[in-house]
Amino acid sequence: xxxxxxxxxxxxxxxxxxxxxxxxxxxxxxxxxxxxxxxxxxxxxxxxxxxxxxxxxxxxxxxxxxxxxxxxxxxxxxxxxxxxxxxxxxxxxxxxxxxxxxxxxxxxxxxxxxxxxxxxxxxxxxxxxxxxxxxxxxxxxxxxxxxxxxxxxxxxxxxxxxxxxxxxxxxxxxxxxxxxxxxxxxxxxxxxxxxxxxxxxxxxxxxxxxxxxxxxxxxxxxxxxxxxxxxxxxxxxxxxxxxxxxxxxxxxxxxxxxxxxxxxxxxxxxxxxxxxxxxxxxxxxxxxxxxxxxxxxx
Amino acid sequence: xxxxxxxxxxxxxxxxxxxxxxxxxxxxxxxxxxxxxxxxxxxxxxxxxxxxxxxxxxxxxxxxxxxxxxxxxxxxxxxxxxxxxxxxxxxxxxxxxxxxxxxxxxxxxxxxxxxxxxxxxxxxxxxxxxxxxxxxxxxxxxxxxxxxxxxxxxxxxxxxxxxxxxxxxxxxxxxxxxxxxxxxxxxxxxxxxxxxxxxxxxxxxxxxxxxxxxxxxxxxxxxxxxxxxxxxxxxxxxxxxxxxxxxxxxxx
Numbered sequence: 001x002x003x004x005x006x007x008x009x010x011x012x013x014x015x016x017x018x019x020x021x022x023x024x025x026x027x028x029x030x031x032x033x034x035x036x037x038x039x040x041x042x043x044x045x046x047x048x049x050x051x052x053x054x055x056x057x058x059x060x061x062x063x064x065x066x067x068x069x070x071x072x073x074x075x076x077x078x079x080x081x082x083x084x085x086x087x088x089x090x091x092x093x094x095x096x097x098x099x100x101x102x103x104x105x106x107x108x109x110x111x112x113x114x115x116x117x118x119x120x121x122x123x124x125x126x127x128x129x130x131x132x133x134x135x136x137x138x139x140x141x142x143x144x145x146x147x148x149x150x151x152x153x154x155x156x157x158x159x160x161x162x163x164x165x166x167x168x169x170x171x172x173x174x175x176x177x178x179x180x181x182x183x184x185x186x187x188x189x190x191x192x193x194x195x196x197x198x199x200x201x202x203x204x205x206x207x208x209x210x211x212x213x214x215x216x217x218x219x220x221x222x223x224x225x226x227x228x229x230x231x232x233x234x235x236x237x238x239x240x241x242x243x244x245x246x247x248x249x250x251x252x253x254x255x256x257x258x259x260x261x262x263x264x265x266x267x268x269x270x271x272x273x274x275x276x277x278x279x280x281x282x283x284x285x286x287x288x289x290x291x292x293x294x295x296x297x298x
Numbered sequence: 299x300x301x302x303x304x305x306x307x308x309x310x311x312x313x314x315x316x317x318x319x320x321x322x323x324x325x326x327x328x329x330x331x332x333x334x335x336x337x338x339x340x341x342x343x344x345x346x347x348x349x350x351x352x353x354x355x356x357x358x359x360x361x362x363x364x365x366x367x368x369x370x371x372x373x374x375x376x377x378x379x380x381x382x383x384x385x386x387x388x389x390x391x392x393x394x395x396x397x398x399x400x401x402x403x404x405x406x407x408x409x410x411x412x413x414x415x416x417x418x419x420x421x422x423x424x425x426x427x428x429x430x431x432x433x434x435x436x437x438x439x440x441x442x443x444x445x446x447x448x449x450x451x452x453x454x455x456x457x458x459x460x461x462x463x464x465x466x467x468x469x470x471x472x473x474x475x476x477x478x479x480x481x482x483x484x485x486x487x488x489x490x491x492x493x494x495x496x497x498x499x500x501x502x503x504x505x506x507x508x509x510x511x512x513x514x515x516x517x518x519x520x521x522x523x524x525x526x527x528x529x530x531x532x533x534x535x536x537x538x539x540x541x542x543x544x545x546x547x548x549x550x
Contacts, residue, residue, distance in 0.1 A: 022464045026381035027390040030374050030434075034397050037431035038404065041412025048415075089311050092304045102543050104308065106536045107316050112488045113535040114319050114528045115512045121333045122318025165315060167485060171440070174481050177546055178447055194300075209443055216439055219402030225495055240405040247411060259408030266403045270396070 042263070048256035060254050063242075068265055071222060071238040074153070078160035079217030085161075086168035087210050090176040091202055108169040111162070120230045123162060124150050152233040159231035160221045168213055175209030176202075222266060323532070326525035333516070344526040353523055356506040360491060363422055363507060367429035368437070368486035374430070375437035375482060380467050383445035384453065398438050401431055410499035419502040428496045433486035440485060444478025445471055477546045484542055491531075 089108070093101050111119055127133050127149035134146040149155060179202065187197045225240045232241065239262040246255035322333075329339035347353060378398060382391040409428065417424045448471065456466040472479065494509035501510060508531075512524035 016462065019463045022462070022467070023381075026377045027394060030378040030381075030394055030398065030438075033374050033431065033434065034401070037427050038397075038401060038409070040416055041409050042404070044412045044415045045408060085311055089308060092308055102540055104312055105543060106539050107312050109539055110532050110536065111315055111319055112492060113532040114322060115509065115524050116492070116494065117512065117516050118322035118325070118333075118525060118528060119318050122321040125321050126317055162315065162318070165311075167436070167488070169311075169315075170481070170485070174440070174478065174546065175443065178444075212439055212443060215399060216402065216435065219399060219435075222403055223405050225405065225407045240407060243405055244407050247407065252411070255408065255411070259405055262408070263404050267400060 042260075045256045045259055048253055049260055051253040060257060064239075064258060064261060067237060067239050067242050068262065070153075070236065071240070071262075072266070074156050074160060074228070074238060075218050075221035078157050078164060078221045079214055081157070081161050082164035082168045082217050082221075083172075083210055083214045085165060086172040086213065087206065089169050090172035091198070091206070093173075094176045105169065105173055109166045112166045116163075116226050116230075119162070120159070120227070123159065123231060127155070127158065148233070150231050153236040156228045156232035156236055156238065159227035160224060163224060163227045164217050164220060168217060171213050171216075172206075172209065175206050175213075179205040219266070319532075323525055323529055325522045326529045328522060328525075331521065333522070344521075344523045347521070347523040348526050348530070352506065352511065353527065356508050356511040357527065359422055359506060360508040363425055363429055364487045364490040367426055367433055367490045368483050370426070370430040371433035371437040371486040372441070372479060372483050375434055375486075376441050376467075376472065376479065378438050379442035379445050380471055382442055383448075383471075386446075395438075395442070398435050402435050406432070406493075406495045407499075410496050413496065414499050417500065419500060421501070421505050424500050425496055425507070428500070429490040429493060432493060432496075433489045436489055437482040437486040440478050440482035441475060444475030448474045480542055480545060484538065488535075 089104075093104055096104075125131055129146040129148075131149075133149060134143075137143045137147065138145075147154075149158070183201050183205070184197060187201050192200065223240060224238075225244060228238045229241050229244060232238065237245070239258060243255045243258050243262070246252075246258060325333065326344055327340045327342065328334070329341045329343075348357075375398075378394050381388075382395050385391050406428075413424070413428055452470050452474065453466065456470050461469070492509065494507075494513055497507040497510040498513065501507070506514075508524070508527055512527070515521035516524060
């Protein structure tokens, strides 16, 4: 789909002015929104950072590396769990009757309409020290004393997962529903079993959607404030909770420094991955080219 | 055995998601003024409270804000998605997709302080921009996924028939992924409806959205009207979702 001159019946004719305008608008309108909505506020944050003293920056950077690493880990784990669970849910229920599917999906998406304080309270009741989860574990004899399932690292991951899951389930449902039914029918007609259909049709068709969801979930989990604040432990603060704490204490310059680094680090990681993939692809291309040349000279 | 296992897995997922709500939502009919489970006495006073001016205003504000920012996010997201889906190899397309997804990485609390410095406390209009920005990556991802699944031959056919790019966008791409556009609007609306950080930072004392008012009233431990609001909103959401799913099932 790289037709640079589409919109014209004549493929060699120059593109019409209205096409050029529209093409520019498809990039300019989103970039304008991003520039005003994201660029300007971030710039004010950077100006704030200029007021930070050298000692304050050094003190903070000692804490920041650990907090950043922890946040990236929490985001990766909760994003991964939410994606896999949503994927599994969508794949399992796609073959079920429509009424069941609709009911289950409505139940799954319902938490989004509930205020986060109520949801958090519900989770605290279930996973708290005297909650049904700990009681069940004690009753089965797996543990003797209640586990710290809230106000801990587990609490943060659980809070993030439960926050990400409803929209993930909805998104994966859309992805799975868009797989052409003819492919499944063809596989059945060719005698493929359930496992073969899953491996050869469902997974390849839905993997791009799942990867997109994983990226979104990771980013959302990384930037969330309220869920980890309410269910996370004091020693397991995420980078966003740290920014909140610094702002509450009136240390806006330090908050700006953490905010800038917190925004930059994932982008730098993404850039490194992107470059590594590009170098890998280019070196592979060169390798193939050289081997074909060698074959030619043989 | 396989069927039992799948039922158990789906049951566990639904239970994990619905159990906190089952505990929280009955507070809409609880006589207590603070969160507590189980309720000792039942009342309808929180539903009566819903009819008061400040809650009605907050609901209207949240609804308006959600609809406007979702509509804007879908329009901008659709334009960006068209660019990325039709010319995926172009530099602008790559930059756009990275920048839009990167919005999610920026901590909202830090972004909110930037907005506060730029615009100060204001009315609902101040909230439209950040809400649209937060909803944009979700709307874009949905629509882009839908557009990228359209057959490339459609583009060539439109081109050969002399359709302009704008007309291809409106008459081929938008109808081709209608289900995804409706889903994008739905997701963008939910993102705005549930957003509280910007509402707390950027609105003055006279303006309230549902998350802000709920946060304020519950912090003071004197009001559980939010549970009643959520019960009403949950019912409305379920209705919308049933209609949306019927549409998706019809299209795919």
